Amino acid sequence: AQSVAQPEDQVNVAEGNPLTVKCTYSVSGNPYLFWYVQYPNRGLQFLLKYITGDNLVKGSYGFEAEFNKSQTSFHLKKPSALVSDSALYFCAVRDEQNYGQNFVFGPGTRLSVLP
Amino acid sequence: SQTIHQWPATLVQPVGSPLSLECTVEGTSNPNLYWYRQAAGRGLQLLFYSVGIGQISSEVPQNLSASRPQDRQFILSSKKLLLSDSGFYLCAWGPGGFYGYTFGSGTRLTVV
Numbered sequence: 001a002q003s004v005a006q007p008e009d010q011v012n013v014a015e016g017n018p019l020t021v022k023c024t025y026s027v028s029g030n031p032y033l034f035w036y037v038q039y040p041n042r043g044l045q046f047l048l049k050y051i052t053g054d055n056l057v058k059g060s061y062g063f064e065a066e067f068n069k070s071q072t073s074f075h076l077k078k079p080s081a082l083v084s085d086s087a088l089y090f091c092a093v094r095d096e097q098n099y100g101q102n103f104v105f106g107p108g109t110r111l112s113v114l115p
Numbered sequence: 116s117q118t119i120h121q122w123p124a125t126l127v128q129p130v131g132s133p134l135s136l137e138c139t140v141e142g143t144s145n146p147n148l149y150w151y152r153q154a155a156g157r158g159l160q161l162l163f164y165s166v167g168i169g170q171i172s173s174e175v176p177q178n179l180s181a182s183r184p185q186d187r188q189f190i191l192s193s194k195k196l197l198l199s200d201s202g203f204y205l206c207a208w209g210p211g212g213f214y215g216y217t218f219g220s221g222t223r224l225t226v227v
Binding site for chain 1: 121147149157158159161164203205207209212213215216217218219220221223
């Protein structure tokens with residue numbers, strides 16, 4: 001079975017500091033991993049994804065994520081946080097072996113960037 | 116390019132009234148379609164998904180139903196709303212495989 005964990009409900013970081021939002025997953029085969037961002041009263045927006053290839057994936061708005069197979073993690077990072085990055089972030093996974101299966105989303109992590 | 120439309124953006128309905136939320140996708144054919152509910156601005160709960168016209172899978176038993184009368188149209192309904200049906204409803208589509216989902220802008224439903 002597929003599962004995703006985001007161990008932190010809330011992450012607070014000062015503007016200009018680096019940020020990390022954590023995600024760990026469990027799948028039977030190789031994972032397809034995604035990060036989405038949600039601003040208040042809006043739908044989820046795609047940030048980046050890992051399918052195969054380089055473990056460091058670069059995405060929108062200066063975000064990047066590092067795929068670590070041994071630790072089954074896909075943490076979202078940004079070198080310098082902006083106040084406008086404050087939002088709800090979701091990690092999602094699908095098992096490559098289960099092509100027709102739906103994505104499983106994590107519970108979400110609320111990021112607050114303080115000025 | 117593909118786009119997804121979801122309406123209305125906000126809705127206030129009395130308890131016991133019916134509900135119909137509509138979602139349409141443009142620029143693609145035979146998409147997988149999804150309805151999610153999000154309570155209190157947190158996690159996503161998958162309510163229904165559809166892989167084709169007339170094919171609906173329900174993830175949780177509840178007061179809601181879904182229908183897919185056309186390839187690119189997905190409707191969320193209720194005959195009688197409950198207070199617990201309040202929440203933020205999101206429609207999404209995805210082609211499957213290693214493609215992610217594209218989400219609509221959401222509907223804020225308040226049942227009073």
